Amino acid sequence: MSKPAFRDIVAAVTRSKGAPFTLEPARLRAPVNDEVRVRIVATGMCHTDLIIRDQYYPMPLPAVLGHEGAGVVEAVGPEVRSLSPGDHVVLTYGHCGHCLSCCAGHTSYCTDFFRRNFGGSGEDGQVAITTPDGALLHDHFFAQSSFATYALSRESSAIKVPKAAPLSLLGPLGCGIQTGAGAVIHSLKVTPGSRFLVLGAGAVGISAVLAARLAGAGTIVAVDVVPTRLALACELGATHAIDSREPGWVEAVRDITGGGADFALESTGRPAILAQGVAALGPRGVLGVVGASPQGTQAAFDLNDLMIAGKRIQGICEGDSVPRKFIPELVELHMQGRFAFDRLVTFYPFADINRAAADSEAGLTLKPVLLVDGHA
Known part of the structure; x- marks a missing residue:
């Protein structure tokens, strides 16, 4: 041969x-x-x-x-x-x-x-x-x-x-765009009128903002430390932007959302931010995790807060996407001016x-x- x-x-x-x-x-x-x-x-x-x-x-x-x-x-x-x-x-x-x-x-x-x-x-x-x-x-x-x-x-x-x-x-x-958008649409299944929180306004996080807007979320809160990223998130659909360096930002999220987010997406890979994201959820809220951390990274959060409020943490890979279906859909939405x-x-x-x-x-x-x- x-x-x-x-x-x-x-x-x-x-x-x-x-x-x-x-x-x-x-x-x-x-x-x-x-x-x-x-x-x-x-x-x-x-x-x-x-x-x-x-x-x-x-x-x-x-x-x-x-x-x-x-x-x-x-x-x-x-x-x-x-x-x-x-x-x-x-x-x-x-x-x-x-x-x-x-x-x-x-x-x-x-x-x-x-x-x-x-x-x-x-x-x-x-x-x-x-x-x-x-x-x-x-x-x-x-x-x-x-x-x-x-x-x-x-x-x-x-x-x-x-x-x-x-x-x-x-x-x-x-990868990155289908992860953020797919996490919102396929994994979390964000609903119309709901309260959505994204932790990290990078490419994945702002893709999630775009998708949350498409899904009809009523309140979309973006959290980051870079002012230009927060400004862009607001231009593309976020209703509120918060600098996580400011003390009390979790309480600010809870105030904005009237008791906590229904859905949240953690895209930073930072354990402390994940724990704060859990705290920012409302009753029966779900936090999706897409941020990559070094192998063996551990996170800590309040177990009673998780249990008593019925909160959930969900790992998400590639936005639960079926690429042969989802990528052409995103292309079409972009060509229509909607993504x-x-x-x-x-x-x-x-x-x-x-x-x-x-x-x-x-x-x-x-x-x-x-x-x-x-x-x-």
């Missing part, structure tokens, strides 16, 4: 814990089985890319990260049926498709989720990306590793979108990937998107 053909690519590689990304020449093998090879037009940068760089989760390095890719299908494996070269796609997380969670439509809770998205290789333990001299680079990050000019994905993780949609903008729908996630995005040339990371960590940029297409 002949070896798969390789394509020369440029990839952003992180080689050690906390090290900057370096753009390097590399090689990507041809798609096999149900894989597709995608020419990356643009890719979002998510908090998860940075915490893997910093080894919050133990993905092996050196690696090619990136998991909010959008691009054009260049080639397909022999088992691909629903995609063809030239199709526009948004890349999203990997799942097995046959475990009990996947079969029940809960693909973000696939029993093999961690290995498929953070394992650093394919199902067979092999990588698809190497250096020009053949050294291995860990990849298959969220079934794509899209910090590169080309990426391999599986048919089930490459979501076809209309060619009329602005492809360079759409990558963040594959303005473009207000969160700042574009950067691919070569400025480290500046994008620094701006994101400093709170200067909500959602960096790297313009990859045409990079030499």
